[in-house]
Amino acid sequence: MSESHTAEHAHQELGFWRKYVFSTDHKVIGIQYMITAMSMAIVGGILSMLMRYQLAWPTSLSPMLAKIMPVAFAGGVMAPEFYVSLVTMHGTIMVFFLFTAVLTGGFGNFLIPLQIGARDMAFPFLNALSYWVFLLSCIVIFSALFVAGGAPLGGWTSYAPLSAVPAAGPGQDTGVTLWIAAIALFTASGLMGGLNYITTILTMRTRGLSMMRLPLTQWSLLITAILALLAFPVLLAAAILLVFDRTGGTSFFVPAGIIMNQMPVDHSGGHPLLWQHLFWFFGHPEVYIVILPGMGMASDILSTFCRKPIFSYRMMVYSMVAIAVLSFVVWGHHMFVSGMNPFLGSVFTLTTLLIAVPSAVKTFNWLGTVWGARIRFTAAGLFAIGFVSMFVSGGLSGIFLGTSAADIQLQDTYFVVAHFHLVMAIAPLFAAFGGLYFWFPKMFGRFMNETLGKIHFWFTFIGVYCVFFPMHIIGIGGQMRRIYDPTQYMFLVPQQPVNVFISISAFILGSAQLIFLVNFFFSIFAGKPALERNPWHANTLEWTAPSPPGHGNFGEELPTVHRWPFDFSVPGEKEDFVPQNVPKVVAAQH
Amino acid sequence: MADGSGPGRVTLSGVVLAALIFVLIIASLYFFIAQPYWFPKLASEHGGRIDSLFNAVLVVTGIAFVLVQGILGFFVARYGSNGNEHAAYWHDNPKVEAILLIATAVILTVLVFMGQRVWASIYFSDLPTNATIVEITGEQFQWNFHYAGPDGQFGRSDTKLITSTNYIGLDRSDPVAKDDVVSVGVMHVPVGKPVRVRLRSKDVIHSFFLPNFRMKQDAVPGMGIEVWFTPTVAGQYEIACAELCGLGHYRMKAALTVDESEAQFNEWLQKTLAEQ
Numbered sequence: 117m118s119e120s121h122t123a124e125h126a127h128q129e130l131g132f133w134r135k136y137v138f139s140t141d142h143k144v145i146g147i148q149y150m151i152t153a154m155s156m157a158i159v160g161g162i163l164s165m166l167m168r169y170q171l172a173w174p175t176s177l178s179p180m181l182a183k184i185m186p187v188a189f190a191g192g193v194m195a196p197e198f199y200v201s202l203v204t205m206h207g208t209i210m211v212f213f214l215f216t217a218v219l220t221g222g223f224g225n226f227l228i229p230l231q232i233g234a235r236d237m238a239f240p241f242l243n244a245l246s247y248w249v250f251l252l253s254c255i256v257i258f259s260a261l262f263v264a265g266g267a268p269l270g271g272w273t274s275y276a277p278l279s280a281v282p283a284a285g286p287g288q289d290t291g292v293t294l295w296i297a298a299i300a301l302f303t304a305s306g307l308m309g310g311l312n313y314i315t316t317i318l319t320m321r322t323r324g325l326s327m328m329r330l331p332l333t334q335w336s337l338l339i340t341a342i343l344a345l346l347a348f349p350v351l352l353a354a355a356i357l358l359v360f361d362r363t364g365g366t367s368f369f370v371p372a373g374i375i376m377n378q379m380p381v382d383h384s385g386g387h388p389l390l391w392q393h394l395f396w397f398f399g400h401p402e403v404y405i406v407i408l409p410g411m412g413m414a415s416d417i418l419s420t421f422c423r424k425p426i427f428s429y430r431m432m433v434y435s436m437v438a439i440a441v442l443s444f445v446v447w448g449h450h451m452f453v454s455g456m457n458p459f460l461g462s463v464f465t466l467t468t469l470l471i472a473v474p475s476a477v478k479t480f481n482w483l484g485t486v487w488g489a490r491i492r493f494t495a496a497g498l499f500a501i502g503f504v505s506m507f508v509s510g511g512l513s514g515i516f517l518g519t520s521a522a523d524i525q526l527q528d529t530y531f532v533v534a535h536f537h538l539v540m541a542i543a544p545l546f547a548a549f550g551g552l553y554f555w556f557p558k559m560f561g562r563f564m565n566e567t568l569g570k571i572h573f574w575f576t577f578i579g580v581y582c583v584f585f586p587m588h589i590i591g592i593g594g595q596m597r598r599i600y601d602p603t604q605y606m607f608l609v610p611q612q613p614v615n616v617f618i619s620i621s622a623f624i625l626g627s628a629q630l631i632f633l634v635n636f637f638f639s640i641f642a643g644k645p646a647l648e649r650n651p652w653h654a655n656t657l658e659w660t661a662p663s664p665p666g667h668g669n670f671g672e673e674l675p676t677v678h679r680w681p682f683d684f685s686v687p688g689e690k691e692d693f694v695p696q697n698v699p700k701v702v703a704a705q706h
Numbered sequence: 707m708a709d710g711s712g713p714g715r716v717t718l719s720g721v722v723l724a725a726l727i728f729v730l731i732i733a734s735l736y737f738f739i740a741q742p743y744w745f746p747k748l749a750s751e752h753g754g755r756i757d758s759l760f761n762a763v764l765v766v767t768g769i770a771f772v773l774v775q776g777i778l779g780f781f782v783a784r785y786g787s788n789g790n791e792h793a794a795y796w797h798d799n800p801k802v803e804a805i806l807l808i809a810t811a812v813i814l815t816v817l818v819f820m821g822q823r824v825w826a827s828i829y830f831s832d833l834p835t836n837a838t839i840v841e842i843t844g845e846q847f848q849w850n851f852h853y854a855g856p857d858g859q860f861g862r863s864d865t866k867l868i869t870s871t872n873y874i875g876l877d878r879s880d881p882v883a884k885d886d887v888v889s890v891g892v893m894h895v896p897v898g899k900p901v902r903v904r905l906r907s908k909d910v911i912h913s914f915f916l917p918n919f920r921m922k923q924d925a926v927p928g929m930g931i932e933v934w935f936t937p938t939v940a941g942q943y944e945i946a947c948a949e950l951c952g953l954g955h956y957r958m959k960a961a962l963t964v965d966e967s968e969a970q971f972n973e974w975l976q977k978t979l980a981e982q
Contacts, residue, residue: 195953196953196954196955196956196957197953199956200950200952200953200955203950269950269952269953270950271950275910275911275949275950277909277910277911277927278910278911278950278951278952281909281910284846284909284910284952285846285952285953286953370927371927371928371929372928373865373927373928374907374908374909374927374928375845375865375868375908375909376846376909376910377846378868378869378870380865380866381909386928387928388911388926388927388928388929389926389929422785422793423787423792423793424793424794424795424797425795425796425797426797427797427798427799428797428798428799428803429797429798430798431803453913453922453923453924454911454924454926455923455924455926455929455931458825458829458830461825461829462822462825462826465818465821465822465825466818469814469815469817469818470814472810472814473807473810473811473814476806476807476810477803477806477807477810479774480803480806481803483774483777483778483781484799486778486781486782486785487781487785487794488785488793488794488796489714489781489785489793489794490714490785490786490787490788490791490792490793491714491717491720491782491785491786491787492787493717493719493720493723493786493787498719498723501723501778501782504778505727505730505775505778508770508771508774508775508778509730509771509775512767512770512771513767515763515766515767515814515817516760516763516764516767519759519763519817519818519820519821520821520822520825521755521756521759521821521822521824521825521828522756522759522760522763522821522824524756524828524920524921524922525745525756525760525917525920525922527913527922527948528913528915528922528948528949529948570719574722577723577726578726581730585730585733585734586737589737589743590743592743592744592745593743593744593745593746594745594746594915594917594946596915596946596947596948597948597950598950598955599955599956600955600956601956601957602956604956604957604959605944605946605959606944607746607917607918607944610743611743614743682797684793684795685792685793685794685795686795687792687795689792692790692792692793
């Protein structure tokens with residue numbers, strides 16, 4: 117590959133602040149999203165370590181931690197309200213401020229124009245605004261950890277009336293107010309992003325790039341953006357109604373006649389289940405907002421390092437569309453024992469098991485992709501394979517939970533915690549790690565260290581299974597979610613050694629992420645330079661741009677697309693890859 | 707140049723990853739078949755149906771888990787990159803795709819019907835008439851149990867009458883309330899007789915969870931929800947709150963005694979009535 121930097125000279129150089137901070141360049145915004153989300157992940161990760169510490173040794177004295185956090189560890193032991201606020205903040209931060217942000221905001225921004233052969237997003241200013249509103253939402257949610265009363269303690273789902281009545285607990289006053297503000301800002305930011313992604317993908321594809329030639333990453337980001345555009349407003353509306361209930365004297369979610377701390381609460385006529393319906397009407401599509409981009413990225417990375425076309429591209433696209441449509445009619449499976457009419461339980465069981473069909477199709481297709489491959493075990497490739505393993509493990513446990521009658525016992529136990537962590541946290545995490553190792557050279561013009569990357573993979577692969585697989589077991593044993601001290605219950609005491617095992621595994625897993633962080637930040641400045649534009653021998657358009665691409669991405673002329681992105685190992689070709697911009701006729705003459 | 711139809715190179719990374727997946731499969735088989743930790747001991751009639759359903763789903767998902775992870779591990783070990791050799795070039799097989807799709811759909815449909823039979827047997831059956839009826843009110847952070855007493859009639863209750871000792875606001879001036887029994891944190895029922903549970907909450911959402919009885923139902927303020935179960939094994943059990951209800955959620959527990967006979971149960975009722 118020859119290098120040409122002449123194109124960039126056509127653009128005038130911007131100053132540091134305009135170029136790297138207040139930029140409207142999609143690449144800079146994407147990287148800003150990623151690094152902000154990573155910072156939030158560090159916070160969310162530390163919170164989970166504190167939770168695991170408490171769950172393994174619930175009654176132990178912690179003089180060290182008491183020195184660092186005198187209020188949370190008053191008397192040397194973690195306060196119960198602090199534990200439940202850890203639960204709340206960990207969930208909120210990871211779902212919204214890490215996964216949604218890094219996958220759609222981070223990878224979406226960075227990859228959409230580059231992979232569709234565009235110079236930038238359709239609305240660059242809106243894009244920048246979306247990031248700054250997101251950053252503001254991060255600051256607001258982070259500040260909830262430090263306000264009087266502490267962070268909210270109602271869980272990331274913030275069920276009413278616990279969230280609607282400030283007297284329901286410490287953290288339910290200012291803490292919840294900040295939670296609502298952060299979520300409202302976040303959804304506003306997500307809407308700006310989603311609008312941008314849809315417009316860009318639909319209208320700005322370069323010559324020859326028909327929809328059925330899009331990389332699966334782009335399909336997944338498009339479908340995700342549509343989901344976000346339909347689901348986020350529902351959460352925003354619910355959050356606003358919650359504000360009215362808390363401060364405006366309305367009763368959307370709070371019924372008449374409730375007594376909090378011996379004091380009657382002045383509300384009438386609301387219904388607590390309304391909040392759950394609204395929340396999960398958003399919340400279940402949200403699960404797919406997180407997992408779909410993971411599926412798309414993992415598919416493209418897997419195919420690249422298998423040196424083999426993705427199996428059944430069409431079915432991959434159709435199954436994502438099917439998942440997206442069905443994701444709006446499964447929300448009730450979060451509410452089987454909520455008091456909702458049991459007939460609805462039957463309906464939601466049917467729709468939930470229906471959504472397992474396209475998910476299974478995708479799994480078969482990933483296996484079909486690896487079959488007969490010539491796998492290059494790079495860190496990125498390993499994480500993409502790991503994604504498949506995690507998605508299968510986490511997806512299968514969903515069948516138990518989707519079966520309403522089996523869910524009676526399993527609802528709100530660690531079985532659920534195991535399920536959703538594997539399928540919608542760890543699987544997307546693997547896709548995100550894969551994506552970072554893969555696109556890092558394009559982002560920064562340097563490689564991340566491969567050896568460290570692989571060490572990071574092995575620790576993470578083993579670590580997540582040691583942490584999350586045993587959670588199924590203690591969930592079957594009946595351990596409830598969100599409890600500060602499982603040893604309060606006699607029936608949970610015998611399985612306490614499993615909790616200790618999980619916690620020790622979690623500490624090792626958490627520490628192993630430092631390998632990644634060091635590798636990431638060190639490599640930005642001192643990684644091995646990526647001299648080739650296309651070091652992984654991939655096919656998509658971003659690899660035809662310089663690393664890192666200059667402003668405008670592709671120099672004077674935008675690339676023209678002549679083929680789909682999966683021409684790996686085409687018989688008769690000398691190389692085992694044919695990039696999308698290689699004309700068909702010319703390719704045949706090789 | 708090879709067309710990639712044969713095996714690739716066996717690589718260290720591929721073998722290690724396959725070995726790890728193999729360990730994962732063996733470990734899961736051990737935990738799900740030897741069951742060193744498993745469900746709390748079953749003590750209700752309908753619970754057996756739930757456990758059977760769980761086991762049926764376990765067999766189906768277990769086979770899928772072993773097959774899919776196993777095949778993934780096998781491919782990863784077998785198809786390592788071998789210099790510049792091409793991989794196989796095939797990417798569609800509509801027939802196989804259709805078979806897999808239909809097979810998955812059929813298996814899942816069977817599971818839906820199996821599951822719905824159990825669900826219907828629990829929720830769409832008539833409430834038993836000869837049942838012990840208990841009104842249960844959740845509050846931060848305790849369970850209150852209210853029995854009608856010998857007259858079989860529940861006394862009137864009113865939220866205005868709630869005090870720090872009268873947790874459910876029972877109107878003691880109501881004649882039928884005279885023999886009502888209110889117990890905090892302790893529930894008794896006789897063995898072998900259906901129990902109808904009427905759930906309410908005073909403040910936030912709680913969830914009435916009887917691990918041994920495969921029974922869980924949220925208690926929602928503003929709603930009265932009735933569910934029922936039949937205890938089959940006498941003994942001492944624990945009642946938990948399964949829905950996050952505030953800082954004391956973890957200690958919102960109660961004790962359930964399934965008495966060996968109706969007489970023993972009545973004896974407890976009498977004793978509790980005398981004490982209040």
